[in-house]
Amino acid sequence: MEAQSKSVDTLSHPEALQTDVITLNMGPQHPSTHGALRLILKLDGERVVSAQPDIGYVHRGYEKMAEAMTYNQYIYLTDRLDYLSAIFNEWCYCLACEQLAGIEVPRRAEYLRVISGELCRLSSHLVWLGAMGMDVGAFTPLTYTFREREMILEIFDLLCGQRMTFNYCRIGGVARDLPAGFIERVRDFLKYFERMPDVYDRLLSDNAIFLARTRGIGTLTQELAHSHAVTGPNLRGSGVSKDLRKDDPYSVYAEFDFKVCTQSEGDALARYRVRVEEMRQSARIIKQALDQLPAGEITAKVSRVFRPPVGETYARVESSRGIQGFYLVSDGSAKPARCRIRVPSFAGLSVMPKLLHHVQVADVVAIMGSIDFIVPEIDR
């Protein structure tokens, strides 16, 4: 109030013209936080001074729950970590169990896992693509990508009776063999889907406004990516060709011919390009897997009560968002002594304060969208 009664010489005191920094709580209920995430933004006008994510709104104690459940009981829970690409969670968990007990998974089961996993990657990237368009203000791509995603979900419905939380993988294999007509259905879909990445490209990446909104935005340098353990498409968008499917092949990935897509820029556009290209590669992998699908058993002989020997393991798979890891410690009983879940989004989000430093409010949304995190997975 003193400023009102005394005249302030603004030229010699520029701070008198300074505007207040306002604190803006983005979330936990906000359309672009993609779940119950709170982002505490400090704004100077339109510019972000600091951004601090606040997580834990959907913490369900997954790691604690594992200690009270048998190995088999836990499988269906893992679906609810990254619900957009649920197969990878089950797959990774089952992989960890199999490593613990030294179980050899039949080749047909591995193929089925690859097919469902890559379909899942497709659907997850489709959701991401639509949401990314939405975040920068284009509503239309969402309806297109959801149309295709719906087809994939129907395929999953056919495969395991569920659209999102599949509960398909089992320790030692998968739950069911392919239903009749499945292969034709997937082939039809792939034929249809072939030209779709180009359609999305025409919708978004040929658009000058989309380019202006994403190029040079939220640049994730390699140093930052290394330091914050960023993995998956985000890392590949920064020019690091790291893909477990290629570099540390698990399952039967070594038998497929596909490319690891990278972009060197590290900005939101690069991450977008990587994901669109990954969709093409996933489609290729599915096609090869369908062609080479071997006959045989779909599950290994595993006793009903799964009791792995004492020991520990750390299994990793390349999920749609990066490296998903399960660290299981067995004390010889039917329940894990410790189950640690390494999720890609956790690291992806921890880099956020660095990426959001000194950007504009509108870019916050674009950057968050381009990083592609899943809140239930972060909170576990």
Next chain:
Amino acid sequence: MLTMIGFYLLSVLAVVAGLFLVLSRNLLHAVLALAVASMAVAGLMLTLSAEFLAFVLILVYIGAVVVIGVFAVMLTGHFDHPKLPTSNELKGLGAVTSLGLLFLLLGVVLIQPIAQARTVAELSVKQIGTLLLTKYVLPFELVSVLLLAALIGAIVIARGKED
């Protein structure tokens, strides 16, 4: 008759809004009162069939002055404190200025017969334009230069030192 009723209603509105503008403790309300007052004055001009002036008044006073005012008030904050003083140490000077202005205006009104003011108001846009670019070209250009200087000055102050 309709115009007469309109004239008196608008006059009352203008005065009330003006008083509210001066007396309100909430800066934002005050600025908005200025908008209402400008609107009322523009309406008065319409009743005097000075359409062009009326719309220019709306454009400049509401579209520019009031909006900038609202921005300034919002950006500085502290605008609705109940203890906000409605006067300051320049009270005396302000009184003298406004009284002087009042007498000046009264003088003009008394000297000029109303009828003549009517005809002036009925000048068409074309005539105003012609006058601005012939008879009053020098003041017009001077005002432009002044405004330009003010604009640049404002930018210099707002930018501050390069950081």
Next chain:
Amino acid sequence: MSRPELQVEQLQAAFPEAKAEAGKAFGPELLLGSVEQLVAVCEQLKTAQEFGLEVLEDYTALDTGEQFILVLRLTSNQIITRKLTVKVSISRAGAKVPTLCPVYGSAEWYEREIFDMFGIRFSGHPDMRRILLPDEWKGHPLRKDYKDERMLKRPGA
């Protein structure tokens, strides 16, 4: 950078105070003698040419009942097949662990999570708060001695 995989002998030679083993889970295992070495060892693993492990992929803890074990998974983004597990035992009674934040950026959140779940405090951490649980939560759930009257007993357990 001749050999992509890290060798146990190489590790043992570089860190004589620690114990290197051929681990089964995730690359070789390096068992540190004391937690004070942690930062220096990680610094060397990250910066030294022959290791180049610049990614802290995962950092978690384990409650064995008698002690806590900190488990670090280090990988490299340059030589991608490279991986290493670093383990260090600490006492359950309020041991102070030096923070890894200056070495690995990802450690900041991982350490907050370990604190949240196990109550292990990290000295020098810039923001030692709970991360997943609410700030007013009592206890640290992943400790084996954690009790909560709201916890349900599963039938047969």
Next chain:
Amino acid sequence: MNYIYDLSRIVQWTRAQLHWLADWAGTSVFWADGLGTLIVMFVLFAFCASVVMVLVYAERKIAGHMQARLGPMRVGWHGVLQVIADTIKLILKETEIPNRADRPLYRAAPYVVFVSGFLALIALPMDKNLVPVQLNVGLIYMIAIGTPGVIGILMAGWSSGNKYSLLGGMRSAAQMISYEIPLVLSLLGAVMLAKSLDLHTLVEAQKIPFVVYQPVAFFIFLISAVAETNRNPFDIPEAESELTAGFHTEYGGIRFAYFFLAEYVNMFVLSALGATVFLGGWQGPFLPGWCWYLIKTGAILFVFIWFRWTYPRLRADQLMDLSWKVLTPLAFINILVTGLILVLM
């Protein structure tokens, strides 16, 4: 020939009836004029409401078909009654006022915004003899009367007591002010050609629509008009992914409906202005004038809708850059070139 479609005859007839009524009742012409004004206002409001209803339905349908879906289908044939159902819902809804709101401003804001858009309608010539108020500075009126809308948006943004609203309101006002400049400048070229600010004369002067002579100006006008109405790709004030809904985040029920109404009225007004100044207004062969007026306005409106469902959103600073660094200089150059050609010819 098009006797029955000539709406201006209905207007003349109504006026004659009113005067006859005044004579018959022995009252003065003043009352007849007053009653006439009321009728005009009522008819305009009805027109305005029906235009908005048609527009909202059209927008939802067009959006639906652009997005590989159908749009509203349930209420009425192909969902034609959907808008009415929505209106009823909005009217019946309980209106709440946030605790931290500045109540008088909060209440007033939607009406300020709406009235400002509505008043612009009265100067638009819809047909040769069909214009509610004939103004010889009609164009300046159209530009001036929109400005209180900015104040209304600022009022809404500030009085809601919500940071998102405040940011949205400020962005909106900044945007509208910035785009008003190229918008006005783009219209000047046409004014120079017609040598008049009267919308009626402007239309009459267009034997060939001015868009042929002034393509650049029309382009600038179109972009500025989209920005002026805060629609995608310039819907930064409302940017639902960042600011949830901008200045009307805290509004609901009938007050929200007024904002909604205002948005579409503004869209219509600007499209109609574009049709009047650049596309030759009510001039056209075969059909009666008001049909041409509606067709041309509809064409521009379709472009508005098309933009919205195709483009992503620009960022605030990119938006300002576009206005100040591209459109404004371009508009000035356009005026200069037009002036030069007019002088030389």
